[in-house]
Amino acid sequence: MYFDSVHAALAMEGHGPFVWAAYVITLAVLAAMLTAPARRARRLRRELAGNFKRNAGRGGGANEVGNASGT
Amino acid sequence: MWSFFHKLGSPPWLYGIAGSILRWLLPLTLLALIAGASWGLLFTPPDFRQGNSYRIIYIHVPAAVVALAGYYVMALAGAVSLIWKMKMADVAMKACAPVGAALTFIALVTGAIWGKPTWGTWWVWDARITSMLILLFLYLGVIALYEAYDNKAAAAKACAVLSLVGTVNIPIIYKSVDWWYSLHQPASIKFTGGSTIDPSMLYPLMLMIASFYALFTCCLLLNMRVEILRREARTNWVRKLVGA
Amino acid sequence: MAFCARLLRRQLVLALRRPVDIGNPLLFFAMVVALFPLGLGPAPGTLATFAPGILWIVALLANLLTADNLFRGDFDDGSLEQLLLSPQPLYTSVLAYVLSQWLVTGALLALLSPLFALMLNLAPGAIPTLVCSLLLGSGVLSLVGGIGAALTVGLRRGGMLVALLILPFYMPVLIFGSAAVQAAVIGAPAGAHLAILGAMLCLALALAPLAIGAALRISVDA
Amino acid sequence: MAFCARLLRRQLVLALRRPVDIGNPLLFFAMVVALFPLGLGPAPGTLATFAPGILWIVALLANLLTADNLFRGDFDDGSLEQLLLSPQPLYTSVLAYVLSQWLVTGALLALLSPLFALMLNLAPGAIPTLVCSLLLGSGVLSLVGGIGAALTVGLRRGGMLVALLILPFYMPVLIFGSAAVQAAVIGAPAGAHLAILGAMLCLALALAPLAIGAALRISVDA
Amino acid sequence: MLEAEALGLERGGRVLFEGLSFSVRRGQLVQVEGANGAGKTSLLRILAGLSRYGYAGAVTHRAPLLFLGHQSAVKGLLTPRENLAWHIAGEGAYDDAAIEDALDRVGLHGYEDVPSHALSAGQHRRVNLARLYLSRAPLWLLDEPFTAIDRDGVVELEALMVRHVEAGNAVVLTSHQPLAVSYTLHRLNLLEGLCP
Amino acid sequence: MLEAEALGLERGGRVLFEGLSFSVRRGQLVQVEGANGAGKTSLLRILAGLSRYGYAGAVTHRAPLLFLGHQSAVKGLLTPRENLAWHIAGEGAYDDAAIEDALDRVGLHGYEDVPSHALSAGQHRRVNLARLYLSRAPLWLLDEPFTAIDRDGVVELEALMVRHVEAGNAVVLTSHQPLAVSYTLHRLNLLEGLCP
Ligand code: HEM
Numbered sequence A: 001m002y003f004d005s006v007h008a009a010l011a012m013e014g015h016g017p018f019v020w021a022a023y024v025i026t027l028a029v030l031a032a033m034l035t036a037p038a039r040r041a042r043r044l045r046r047e048l049a050g051n052f053k054r055n056a057g058r059g060g061g062a063n064e065v066g067n068a069s070g071t
Numbered sequence B: 001m002w003s004f005f006h007k008l009g010s011p012p013w014l015y016g017i018a019g020s021i022l023r024w025l026l027p028l029t030l031l032a033l034i035a036g037a038s039w040g041l042l043f044t045p046p047d048f049r050q051g052n053s054y055r056i057i058y059i060h061v062p063a064a065v066v067a068l069a070g071y072y073v074m075a076l077a078g079a080v081s082l083i084w085k086m087k088m089a090d091v092a093m094k095a096c097a098p099v100g101a102a103l104t105f106i107a108l109v110t111g112a113i114w115g116k117p118t119w120g121t122w123w124v125w126d127a128r129i130t131s132m133l134i135l136l137f138l139y140l141g142v143i144a145l146y147e148a149y150d151n152k153a154a155a156a157k158a159c160a161v162l163s164l165v166g167t168v169n170i171p172i173i174y175k176s177v178d179w180w181y182s183l184h185q186p187a188s189i190k191f192t193g194g195s196t197i198d199p200s201m202l203y204p205l206m207l208m209i210a211s212f213y214a215l216f217t218c219c220l221l222l223n224m225r226v227e228i229l230r231r232e233a234r235t236n237w238v239r240k241l242v243g244a
Numbered sequence C, D: 001m002a003f004c005a006r007l008l009r010r011q012l013v014l015a016l017r018r019p020v021d022i023g024n025p026l027l028f029f030a031m032v033v034a035l036f037p038l039g040l041g042p043a044p045g046t047l048a049t050f051a052p053g054i055l056w057i058v059a060l061l062a063n064l065l066t067a068d069n070l071f072r073g074d075f076d077d078g079s080l081e082q083l084l085l086s087p088q089p090l091y092t093s094v095l096a097y098v099l100s101q102w103l104v105t106g107a108l109l110a111l112l113s114p115l116f117a118l119m120l121n122l123a124p125g126a127i128p129t130l131v132c133s134l135l136l137g138s139g140v141l142s143l144v145g146g147i148g149a150a151l152t153v154g155l156r157r158g159g160m161l162v163a164l165l166i167l168p169f170y171m172p173v174l175i176f177g178s179a180a181v182q183a184a185v186i187g188a189p190a191g192a193h194l195a196i197l198g199a200m201l202c203l204a205l206a207l208a209p210l211a212i213g214a215a216l217r218i219s220v221d222a
Numbered sequence E, F: 001m002l003e004a005e006a007l008g009l010e011r012g013g014r015v016l017f018e019g020l021s022f023s024v025r026r027g028q029l030v031q032v033e034g035a036n037g038a039g040k041t042s043l044l045r046i047l048a049g050l051s052r053y054g055y056a057g058a059v060t061h062r063a064p065l066l067f068l069g070h071q072s073a074v075k076g077l078l079t080p081r082e083n084l085a086w087h088i089a090g091e092g093a094y095d096d097a098a099i100e101d102a103l104d105r106v107g108l109h110g111y112e113d114v115p116s117h118a119l120s121a122g123q124h125r126r127v128n129l130a131r132l133y134l135s136r137a138p139l140w141l142l143d144e145p146f147t148a149i150d151r152d153g154v155v156e157l158e159a160l161m162v163r164h165v166e167a168g169n170a171v172v173l174t175s176h177q178p179l180a181v182s183y184t185l186h187r188l189n190l191l192e193g194l195c196p
């Protein structure tokens, strides 16, 4: 470990705010990037499951598919 | 080889294989990212000229490098989609754009943050920076175009055309911007580091670059899996998968 | 070829029957050029230094203003699908479209630019270079703009999206174009810059019509 | 009044229908702003000098890109004649049209302009004046542009004269607008310029809707 | 409800009609007749008050009117529901349930919230025709309302018009298809005037 | 002249047709049937090769075709003569007298040199229909050709189509009006396929 204390690591001789801000922003963007597909997949699966159920209930007319717009 | 190419065009196969790759690649990537970031943040000595602010390099450079490479991946997928009419290439291309845009954004923001302590200003019209900004525009253009089309099959083809045109132009853009910079202004601002970088800084940087590449792959596969599900919504295998 | 000439004539007739469309970019050009001295204070020295950049930027913006309209009308009234169905080679048809648009915007502006150059105190010796660079460069702009127009013509809201798509591609042209004039102003040879612009034009001439054609086929399906 | 609010909402919904379209104007401004360093050179001093003029030109451009579309769509699909037939007061309806266009171009640009001002190294002290002048001035631009749009919407040809008449009205706005910012940059009071812009806006608010309404009635009959 | 006095119109050097006087009364269903280019649309636009210059004679309105022209006045970016809401806002009304009901009646159930540009040609027109179920204007001026409408749709529309005139209102329409209604149809010939 | 194999299309979550196979042969006059929104226009655009993405199946063309859609492809700023000259230039032909003749036949004599935006709705469509007299394409795909055309015009058009198929060519058209032709009419139902 280069720094002596947590405090020193946070301050980084005055450059702390910049460095940590850069890392935090990056972390936020990466997190959003990684979780976005999962969120979309969950929504899509719910819609599809609902649709299939409804169609099965109607006797397999299979006329409708979720208008999952995919964004 | 041919059969592999054929399999690559098969949505269920691709969906499955992407899943099994992700199962080990994703944890590994996250681990490498954490290791690299803490190594760079806490265990390396400061730069003798820039002090501690240089630690931004461990995210700035990997993000910039992978963002650039990402454009070529996208264009390659676009070419495959147009030439071999492979639907899964459409999917890959569509999945690239948001990831590339996010990485470009990271490179720009971390660069701007880094600029304040080192150059005393958030923004300069430097060649590198300007061309990175243009790259962001290119990515956003692809995303905007895809969203604007209703017929998503056509949207993917349109984006493929756009990204192919982009590949012809990216070298031109870089060349011209480099040239514009050297023409107009003596280089009062220079990137430090480069080849003179000390090994104690180089190793964590290499680790971070590698993990950003892996991260790009992970995000790509994740996005592709969702897109495949969406496109194949009417097929039996998706029905089975969703459990209906 | 005969078809191509006919298409070109039709486009020019259409443009001439609606002179506003031709006049607007020119007026815009004149106004913006007039604005710079007002904004800067009319010190002839400063103006002359920046004249190449100003003239080029304004030419580019004027092009941007008209890019979206290239195929819009023909798409809306169904002429475009008829063109796609006709047995004529799309490559040359597309070229005729772009050529007609270039004639009424880029070429016209290039020919009028000496006038505006004088307004900005550009060194008279640089004027031939200015006209040349604008002629070559606006050709590239029109071709690239055509790609953007073709990609977005099927969408209901073109306008700004076209600008977004094509502006990154406009930037290299701007850089080399203004650099050429800049070089001519300080008396350096501008041949190299013009050669690069010419090379870009050749590349665009070869590839852009292909991209435009592909994009049009996709767009009628949007 | 309720009708007017509904019209305003409809226009805004139309403008913002696709999620990307919200981001488009912002991106567009960023890209056009980026053109200027590329053309004029990246030296911070130069850019700062030109910043007021540049930002004002971008505002004008955004207005020009959208002005022609103000009534075009509604004319082409018959919505405009329905509006004229409805028992609602035309003055307020027209005002709602213009207001909606102003909100998505002029006002948006004005609010975003500080960001771009920083990128162009404009003196931070001049930023409030910049925002004010853009807010006031782009209102005038939208109103005057509306007159032009209304006069030309029904014309299939021969609109040249109209464009010639309307475009010059943009000129004083540009002059006073950029002069206000210029004054603020050198620390002089910009109040007088802003007051003139405000007076122009009041005049335009009072008269332009009348002119637009009359022009629309004539255009439907063209 | 509407009186026309000595209307005359000349377009492009051709006299389309001259000295055309007639009045439309409550309970009348009037079909304007004429070949392509006879001047039916021009007449309807004069009657609606949209054309104000360049014709002879005078039109007096005695009642609010609803005019549906060749153009559908349907915005592609808006959904049918939004389009209708906007249309009736012009008459100062707003009622969500009524809109839903009108869309159902013209067969657009399930399409209420699709952007209108994704509708077929006939569905597009139907959005416009849904206004007939919502409007409170006693006088309807309809320019080729049956364009692009399928057979069932035409039957429904004719029934709707008959109900409207039976309720003491009036309809003036143009159509190249013969109307199949069990109601006295007045024919308006541009050259000969109104014949009962 | 045209073969369609297992065509399938889904729009906005609705299946419009599925597994639709048929072939159009010389001498056939085919009317595509279906209510508003059934998918007739979509099918014709696929047959014409204009829609290329997002449908299942395959279409094989054996002959050049002429497609006239909902949109008239007539430029308001050009005169009918100029419009036609441009249209047939696409087929590589050019013949002034033939254009004049075609315009006469569709009843536009005297309107040859008027800007097209000054034409009535029906005249506008007629400019487009004049192409039928000029085209040398054996296969016609016509999407609601009778829109806005008056009764005499419809009769003429029907006769023209019959002449065309009798000469060994083929016509595929959509129309909500029943055709009054003395020729075997094949009906193409989107759900059931081609029935003779
Ligand atoms: C918004 C501002 C910035 C942007 C968009 C930006 C962009 C880039 C890009 C595109 C690369 C190139 C990666 C490659 O070509 O392999 C890069 C590398 C680099 N940047 Fe930045 N940068 C910015 C600000 C800064 C600042 C302020 C510094 C430090 C003072 C900096 C230091 C570096 C270093 C040291 C490298 C690696 C150099 C090399 O490998 O050649 N950057 N940056």
Ligand SMILES: Nc1ncnc2c1ncn2[C@@H]1O[C@H](COP(=O)(O)OP(=O)(O)OP(=O)(O)O)[C@@H](O)[C@H]1O
Binding pocket: B150, C222, E117, E118, E119, E120, E121, E122, E123, E148, E150, F011, F012, F016, F034, F035, F036, F037, F038, F039, F040, F041, F042, F043
């Ligand atoms: N761009 C689109 N996006 C989504 N759905 C669409 C699109 N275009 C058409 N549709 C849908 O496809 C269906 C068929 O449309 P099509 O235009 O083929 O009908 P049609 O049979 O020609 O009807 P009409 O008789 O009204 O002309 C309609 O239900 C419509 O809602």
Ligand SMILES: Nc1ncnc2c1ncn2[C@@H]1O[C@H](COP(=O)(O)OP(=O)(O)OP(=O)(O)O)[C@@H](O)[C@H]1O
Binding pocket: D222, E011, E012, E016, E034, E035, E036, E037, E038, E039, E040, E041, E042, E043, F117, F118, F119, F120, F121, F122, F123, F148, F150
């Ligand atoms: N703007 C115009 N300028 C000159 N002439 C016009 C204009 N608009 C229409 N005309 C002419 O007026 C005549 C009547 O047009 P109108 O649209 O009223 O006919 P219509 O009876 O509605 O025909 P259709 O059945 O085809 O709709 C036409 O001959 C047309 O050429």
Ligand SMILES: [Mg+2]
Binding pocket: E040, E041, E042, E143, F120, F121, F122
């Ligand atoms: Mg008519």
Ligand SMILES: [Mg+2]
Binding pocket: E120, E121, E122, F040, F041, F042, F143
């Ligand atoms: Mg149809």
